[in-house]
Amino acid sequence: MPSKVFSAAICGLDAQIIEVEVDCSYGLRYFNIVGLPDKSVEEARERVGSAIKSIKLSSPQQKPLRVLVNLAPADLKKEGSLYDLPIALGFLLASKQTNFNPEQRIFMGELSLDGKLRPIKGALSVALMAQGKFSEIILPKDNAAEAAIILSDKPDQKINKFVPNGIKIIGAETLSEVLAHIEGRKEIAPTVADFSNYAPKDNFSSEINFIKGQEYAKRALEIVAGGSHNLLMIGPPGSGKTLLAKALPYLMPPLTFKEALEVTKIYSVAGILPKEQPIIGLRPFRSPHHTTSETALIGGGNPPRPGEITLAHKGVLFLDEFPEFHRDALESLRQPIEEGRITILRAKHSLTLPARFTLVSAANPCPCGHFNNPDRECVCNSSQIQSYRRKLSGPLMDRIDLVVEVPQIKYEKLVAPEQNHPWNEIKQKIKNARVIQQQRFGKDSTNAEMTMQHIKKFCEIDSKSQNLLRKYVDSGKLSARGYHRILKIARTIADLEVTEKISYEHIGEALIYRTKEV
Known part of the structure; x- marks a missing residue:
């Protein structure tokens, strides 16, 4: 009976669940991977065989076996070497060389010829996708801290405070470590990332x-x-x-x-x-x-x-x-x-x-x-x-x-x-202006992102300022887009001064920066 383990594919910046099905039967030696794999996925045959042999188990090349690997859904292009680990585990499960429960687990990782796990791309995307769907993610140790970012309890808390939320991030260094963990012989402690040392350096x-x-x-x-x-x-x-x-x-x-x-x-x-x-x-x-x-x-x-x-x-x-x-x-x-x-x-x-x-x-x-x-x-x-x-x-x-x-x-x-x-004062002014904008728009938006509705609502100006802008627009020095951008700049200048209304001076300063000849 075919075995089935779970992995993932990266689609743009997001991940999608991939079912790795492996069927083994006796016959002429045959090892094929289907499901729209690219060259690096097809080459997994050689890496998987050598890695399994290095841990003293029988590889597909050592027995007269017909091995078929299906990566589903078949219409999605599979790229990269992250399927090495799930293919190896699927083969060992199908050939009855190991016994474990693959449900609620995602496997990903590239295998070296001696069975070590190499880092992969997109571990964070996979971890975000797996939340609420799987209980365990098993991946290379070098990617464990990256995937553990999802263990944050609240998205608005500081980035160095993290708590578990039900999913375990298991970082392994070798194929034999993974087998020992999933078979229950020697469990790997889940990764709990401490990001206190990763605060951005203020240069x-x-x-x-x-x-x-x-x-x-x-x-x-x-x-x-x-x-x-x-x-x-x-x-x-x-x-x-x-x-x-x-x-x-x-x-x-x-x-x-x-x-x-x-x-x-x-x-x-x-x-x-x-x-x-x-x-x-x-x-x-x-x-x-x-x-x-x-x-x-x-x-x-x-x-x-x-x-x-x-x-x-x-x-x-x-x-x-x-x-x-x-x-x-x-x-x-x-x-x-x-x-x-x-x-x-x-x-x-x-x-x-x-x-x-x-x-x-x-x-x-x-x-x-x-x-x-x-x-x-x-x-x-x-x-x-x-x-x-x-x-x-x-x-x-x-x-x-x-x-x-x-x-x-x-x-x-x-x-x-x-x-x-006074750079520290300026930094504080900028921070205050951003807080004003966040309160104004209700999200992480800035004045540069204002829509026409926002401009109409938040960029009201007096008649003196209107007359000044009229001169620039009528003379061709400002396009319609330029006019709206002037209002956005003036809104920012007013925010830096913690002023609700845009003044004539704010418009004048914005025009100085906007109407330079290039």
Whole structure:
């Protein structure tokens, strides 16, 4: 009679239950895996056989057996090496070399040739799916702390307080350990993760104190962090644009538990979650090179994989040398900037991935970087400058909320003694503004995400401000989208000042950042 054990498949960022059925019968040697497996799943035959032989049990290759493995549902593509462990256990159960109850258990893990378990991708997604459906998850020990994140009792509590909730996370190092556990010979203690050592390191002071001068740009960073607005910094090489961008995640409030869970799941599926950091508490900062392709930036492939915009979800996407990116890559950002997600279409299926990021970009004013620099002569002609600036289309620039100039720093400021900038006060102002927005919208939303209904309700302005905006709109300096973005920026400035009403001064400051010539 065929045996059946349970595993899982990763579909986008979520997991789905997979039934691993194994049938053994005597006959000519035959070992086949069906159910739409990819190459790595088909190669499990060799890994499973060698791993079973290493623990002194009979492998499929040592007996005249016909072995058929079915991965159900059969119409779902099976990828990766996580099926090694369930296939091995299914074979041992079907060939009566072991006896255990497979119900209420999920197995996953890659086997090495000597029977050791290697880490896999997407353990957190599987653990989230298994809640309430299974009592035990058995997986490689290297993934146990990651999967144990689900043991949190309440999603709004701090990320270093965890309690059991009925499901056990069993981390094993070898196939023989798994067999001893499920047969009851030597049980493995469930993993209880302690995340007190994984609190995000606050490198805020070390990053921000390197920035000399640039008060105008620092004020823009405060507004960006307060409302998750998009920013473009323009300045010559070496003026501090990159340092300013790197400081932004430390200005922003830490991730809430819900946000940390979202981000950690993305990194787990992508296979880039650090072993020593099973949960991500600091907002992501992604800085792809300007040669990055459209697929790498927004995601893609077959099946689709998360791109840089998804890896920057709830964090910062920093695009240095902004105009040097491929035109199609830049234009592909337009939809996710507006919607906070990206839909990738393929012939057989589609996938929607989260992409709610804060875009921070940096550019030189011209190809040589010294246009309008009083201390350095620009060597570019007008044609080169215009060609350089045309790389950024109007529709894309219309989605940039703030544009700031970052001028060259003078020597006197560069070597001047450290001045105590009120960064801690600014961080508190940003935190207070975010709390106001959370109370206003009733969820983890920011002013940058306001809908038309929200703008109408929360962004009322006086007649003087309306007349000012009318001049900019009628003269063509502001589009309809630009008008609404001005109101969002002004709302954030008011929140930073803990003011309920948007004043004329708030609108004026928002216009200064919004109407720069690029």
